[in-house]
Amino acid sequence: MSNNGKIFLVGFGPGSKEHMTQRAREAIAESNVVIGYSTYIKLVKDLLDDKEVVRKGMTEEIDRCIEAYDQAKQGKVVSLISSGDIGVYGMAGPTYEVLLQAGWTPQSDIEVEIVPGTTALSACASLVGAPLTHDFCSISLSDLLTPWPSIAKRLDAAGDSDFVVALYNPKSGRRTQQIVEAQRILLQYRKPETPVAIIKSAYRDLQDIQMTTLDKMSDQKIGMLSTVLIGNSTTFVQEGLMITPRGYANKYDKLTGETKDGEKAGRSLSMGLLGWKDCVRKYMNDSQNHSLKDVARHFDAPMGEIISAISEANEGQAAAGYEAVPIPLENIAAVLDTTADWGLLRAIVRAEGGAISELMINSGEFTQRGDWLNIENEHFHLHIDSSQLSSAWFVRHTDKLRGVQFFNKKNETLFNLALIKIDGKFDKNIDEKFNRAWNELDLNEKQVKVVNE
Ligand SMILES: C[S@@+](CC[C@H](N)C(=O)[O-])C[C@H]1O[C@@H](n2cnc3c(N)ncnc32)[C@H](O)[C@@H]1O
Secondary structure, three states, rough: OOOOEEEEEEEOOOOOOOOOOOOHHHHHHHHHHEEEEHHHHHHHHHHHHHHHEEEEEOOOOOHHHHHHHHHHOOOEEEEEEEEEOOOOOHHHHHHHHHHHHHOOOOOOOOEEEEEOOOHHHHEEEEEHHEEEOOOEEEOOOOOOOOHHHHHHHHHHHHHHHOOOEEEEEOOOOOOOOOHHHHHHHHOOOOOOOEEEEEEEEOOOOOOOEEEEEHHHHHHHOOOOOOOEEEOOOEEEEOOOOEEEEOHHHHHHHOOOEOOOOOOOOOOOOOOOOOOOOHHHHHHHHHHHOOOOHHHHHHHHOOHHHHHHHHHHOOOOEEEOOOEEEEEOOHHHHHHHHHHHHHHHHEEEEEOOOOEEEEEEEEEEEEEEEEEEEEEEOOOOOOOEEHHEEEEEEEEEEOOOOEEEEEOOOOEEEEEEEEEEEEEEEEOOHHHHHHHHHHHHHHHHHHHHHHHHH
């Protein structure tokens, strides 16, 4: 036997012979030793004649990796096998970790080859229709190695971002409540009737498929061998098939029809990266009555992005009367100094938990000290961490609004300051000061644009 051992990390697909790749078969055929969890060994037993077979239990994952390395060091060719794709919640990661910790490098004598396989989510999806034809994510509900707050945060983000979600390891004899919690989190964002498919043992003898909805998901039979596919806001079920549209309806009148007005085949949507802010201004101009909040809600975009869209309006083409000009962050202290004599201001401050404070302050009560923006008087002390600040804008609207708006790194509102009208009018002096500060920023912005062009 040559001294050069080799480790194949083989994903053998969902479990049926037909769905195993040619390379997976070759890898096992070339191996002297096959190591795997006992259920996996059973699934490939027809390929194991003449092989040394090492069966390990579920919890002996690291033992499997160490065994593979030890055998390869003796010059043997070893297949470490895993269902689905070995790199997806599989043994590829732990094996590399064990090898690297033992001083192995890709240049050393023992070659490692990963053989990819069909992962459970695509195998399961193929049995119920086409639920993954748009953006999706997979989340494992196993908290054996991952803290629950991390899992909950991922579920929340997936719900908020409208991903189709594939849940791996959804439930076991001991872990019964994780699926209930996942359902609760996703129901904050998704309709109760959102389609859900629960696929057990895809492409194996005991294959079982249940079609249900999100509100009933956790009442269904779910186990260790199930994968749960949860639709997004557009997923539908027709003729028993769960389908997530690819998005053609955004561009074409019918699937085979003409493109809609303003759209072009082979080009980004009018709502694509380069066009969507034009759509924001058009929407605002078409109906002059939308509040900025309505606009942000309509486009499902944070307020900072809407203000940025307003600021990009061409000269003389403000968005429904709104205008905005950015305050360069490096100048913020100097610009804020100019607010000191703006008189009475309305300050609207949003707390992370959702509370909104509306305060009447004197402009002199708004100061910056070190990293903190402070609003302080004898009634309250409010401190805003300026390291959260990622953009700030002067915003005005005809004779209705004069203000400064501050946004965090997610472009969500941190706080606003607005001049207050007295008897329905802004104080003439203060309005002039505001407009003077505005003009300086505007000039500066135009110069920056010229330099960048
Ligand atoms: C440790 S993960 C292994 C994933 C595997 N490496 C893959 O790529 O599919 C185990 C989980 O995969 C899912 N799974 C694996 N094989 C499956 C099958 N044939 N049918 C349904 N779900 C399966 C189940 O959610 C199970 O709890």
